[in-house]
Amino acid sequence: MLQAIGLTKRYGGLIALGDVSFSVFQGEVLGLIGPNGSGKTTLFECLGGVLPLDAGSLMRDGRPFSARERASILFYLPDAIVPWPSQSVRWALDFTLGFFDGRTSLRGEVVDRLDIAPLLDTTIGALSKGQRKRALLAIGLLMPHPVLMADEPFDGLDLRQSRDVAGTLRSYASAGRTMFLSIHQIRDAARVCDRFVLLSGGRARGEGRIHELAALAAARAGSAVASDDLEEVFLALT
Amino acid sequence: MSAAVRPYVWLLKKEYRELVASRAWWVMLLAMGPLVGVTFISAVRTYAEASGLNGTSAGVGEAFSPLIGVWAPTFSACEVAAVFLLPFVGIRLVSGDRQSGALKIELQHPMSAFTRVGAKALVLLGGWIVASTAPAAAVLLWKSYGGSIYPPELAAVAFGHLLNAGLTIALAAAAAALTEHPSTAAILTLSVTVGTWIVNFIAAVQGGVWERVAGYTPPAMIAGFQHGLIRLDVVLIALTLVLAGLALAAVWLRLGVAVRRRVHESIALGALTAAVVFSCAFATPSWDTSESRINSFPxxxxxxxxxxxxxxxxxxxxxxxxxxxxxxxxxxxxxxxxxxxxxxxxxxxxxxxxxxxxxxxxxxxxxxxxxxxxxxxxxxxxxxxxxxxxxxxGVKPPLESEDAIFRGHPLAVPPKGAAAVFYGIWPALVVAGAVLVGRLGR
Incomplete structure (x- = not known):
């Protein structure tokens, strides 16, 4: 569906992203895995159009697409933001649905699945971190864009909430929506993602399903790596 | 509503809600009453004294025009608010999105950055007009005293202050977009304001080209309107600067565009603005809206x-x-x-x-x-x-006509009820409005 080719971003002499390439397929849950400071957020912000890239391009079905096309394909949900803090969750949903011409028909379902009905009249600034994360995920799921990029979607959620949110994201992916999730907790990533892009030090260290990454790790290390353990695979490749 | 217009309407709604949710706006609204009250009450008292109240000889106020005696000082409260309060309201509205992270979401809509900034400016201007109901209340009070009102000169004063508010909003928007933090934006905005005062000071001392430049600073511009004079060059230059400020804000709010490109665009914008301002300076038409023809010969x-x-x-x-x-x-x-x-x-x-x-x-x-x-x-x-x-x-001087002499509108009445309106009713209404909007707004 989408190919990112040679994405590069520098902050002065620091290379935040160095020649990162990967593919995104329709209806999959793709995990962007990496430790803190590996460049995950930078990559998402560049893809979301809120940070300029120094080099690289995005292709769709083999042809580059414009910023306007990108705005209709990708929706980036940033982490650690408190948008419109004095407005209620209900109004934030109304606004984003109206502003982006979102999926109004899904509103009730998304509110139920993310269990935010009790929060609808609370202002966003008054929500806890986990509540805010669920409210923001609701906004992301209601957007019309075929690809949702969520930065740290499980950050601030407890175990039960993480599982519920993972199930919700997977169900929308199985309905055709593409999920691209940046996750630093590898166990969370293993639970929800179909494929992975491993990022470390601003560089892509591998891409594929877990057994493909295990094979890649084994080839590089010269010894077998457990193919069902993403943590081991990640450590071997980074 | 068409699909093209709908996002803009939603954006306007959002900006309006953000404005009424901001304490800065309510504080400005609250302050406007007493500010206008002080200037209006003092102006009406002076006007009354000159017109013969408290034993002063009647007739001294004959040359008095409400434009100079009442409206210029009363509306000067708007100038104070535009310099010291409005910038913070504007900065809050523009910086707020960046600080909260909302900008990262909103930027993903393909709407142009100028349209986005324009929506903020429109709402801010609306907020300023609401605040301007304080001087409007002064107009009603003056009328209730039996004071004379000459609509063209009053409209010129109000228009001048609206234009000044537009300049302040554009400056605040540009400063907020250029800087990472609201406090830096506030310092930048006030620096520009102080800079214009320095230009006025240098003009007073040096004269020459400085005098010409100082003629286009907000204080000089306001002074012209407060005398009922509408100069086309001043209006055009002010509008150009408003558009340039908003365009600069739009350039720097596009976070996804490389900084180098934004710098180049800003330089080009600066050059274009300078050229337009230079051209507008040659526009000579002007209109004296004052009843006393204070800016004109007979x-x-x-x-x-x-x-x-x-x-x-x-x-x-x-x-x-x-x-x-x-x-x-x-x-x-x-x-x-x-x-x-x-x-x-x-x-x-x-x-x-x-x-x-x-x-x-x-x-x-x-x-x-x-x-x-x-x-x-x-x-x-x-x-x-x-x-x-x-x-x-070699032209024969015209004969002086008695009819052409402005006789003034002396009015020897005290500012009855003004203190209650501006120091009591106005603040109470603003506080009640803030509480009500806070409750209903969600």
């Missing part, structure tokens, strides 16, 4: 002056800080420029204060040159200047 004189086709050159040997120069400029030259666009004025002096030039040869002389003839005079009054020009042009 109509008969204007008709006589209009018959003079040859270019007029005036060389005044007066220093920038010499009070006679200010007299000459305001009482005669400014009026002359409105009737004779081809008038050329040159001031000559060796020092800025002129104190030690008094005995210098030619100091204090004003030379007039018209159609190859020269004449010297030392008179700085409008009548004296006109007399010299008529003599040079």
């Amino acid at each position: 109509e008969a004189d204007e008709v006589a002056l209009a018959r003079i086709r040859a270019p007029l050159r005036i060389e005044a040997h007066l220093a920038p800080e010499d009070p006679r120069r200010a007299d000459l400029e305001h009482r005669a030259i400014a009026k002359l420029r409105r009737v004779l666009p081809k008038v050329q004025v040159q001031y000559v002096s060796a020092t800025s204060i002129g104190l030690f030039e008094q005995n210098a040869p030619h100091y204090g002389e004003i030379w007039y040159e018209l159609g190859g003839r020269r004449e010297m005079s030392r008179v700085t009054t409008a009548e004296g200047v006109l007399e010299t020009i008529y003599a040079l042009a």
Whole structure:
């Protein structure tokens, strides 16, 4: 569906992203895995159009697409933001649905699945971190864009909430929506993602399903790596 | 509602909600009442005293016009609010999105950055108009006292302050977009404001080109409108600067565009703005909306002056800080420029204060040159200047008409009820409004 080719971003002499390439397929849950400071957020912000890239391009079905096309394909949900803090969750949903011409028909379902009905009249600034994360995920799921990029979607959620949110994201992916999730907790990533892009030090260290990454790790290390353990695979490749 | 318009309407709704949710706006609203109250009450008292209240001889206020006696001081509260309060409201609305992270979400809509900034500016202007109901209340009070209202001059004052608010909003938006933090934006905005005061100061001392530049600073612009004078060049330049400020904000709110490109675009915008401002400075039409024709010669004189086709050159040997120069400029030259666009004025002096030039040869002389003839005079009054020009042009001075003399509207009444309105009812209404909007807004 989408190919990112040679994405590069520098902050002065620091290379935040160095020649990162990967593919995104329709209806999959793709995990962007990496430790803190590996460049995950930078990559998402560049893809979301809120940070300029120094080099690289995005292709769709083999042809580059414009910023306007990108705005209709990708929706980036940033982490650690408190948008419109004095407005209620209900109004934030109304606004984003109206502003982006979102999926109004899904509103009730998304509110139920993310269990935010009790929060609808609370202002966003008054929500806890986990509540805010669920409210923001609701906004992301209601957007019309075929690809949702969520930065740290499980950050601030407890175990039960993480599982519920993972199930919700997977169900929308199985309905055709593409999920691209940046996750630093590898166990969370293993639970929800179909494929992975491993990022470390601003560089892509591998891409594929877990057994493909295990094979890649084994080839590089010269010894077998457990193919069902993403943590081991990640450590071997980074 | 069409699909193209819907996002913009939602954006306007959002900006409106963000404005009414901001304490900065409510504080500005709260402060406007007492600010206008102080200036209005003091102006009406002075006007009443001059008109014969409290034993002062009646008739002193005959030359009084409500424009100068009441509206200029009352509306000056708007100038204070525009300098010290409105920038913070604007910065809050523009920086708030960046600080909260909302901008990262909103930027993903393909709407143009200028449209986005324009929505903020529109809402801020709306917020300013709501705040302007305080001087509007003063107008109603004045009317209730039996005061005279001449709508064109009142509209000119209100328009001038609206334009000034637009300038402040554009400046605040640009500062907020250029800087990462609201406090830096506030410092930048106030620095620009202080910068314009410095330009005015230098103009007063140095004169020359500084005087010309200072004529377009907000305080000078406001002063013109407060005298009921609408100058096309001032309006065009102010509108250009408003658009340029908003465009600069739009350039720097596009976080996804490389900084180098934004710098290049800003430089190009600056150059374009300078060119447009330079061109607009040559627009000469102006309208004197004052009932007293404070910015104009009597109509008969204007008709006589209009018959003079040859270019007029005036060389005044007066220093920038010499009070006679200010007299000459305001009482005669400014009026002359409105009737004779081809008038050329040159001031000559060796020092800025002129104190030690008094005995210098030619100091204090004003030379007039018209159609190859020269004449010297030392008179700085409008009548004296006109007399010299008529003599040079060979034009017969028109007869003074009694009907053309402005008799003024003296009004010897105290500002009854104004204190209750501005110090009691206004703050109470604002607080009640803030509580109500806070409860209903969600």
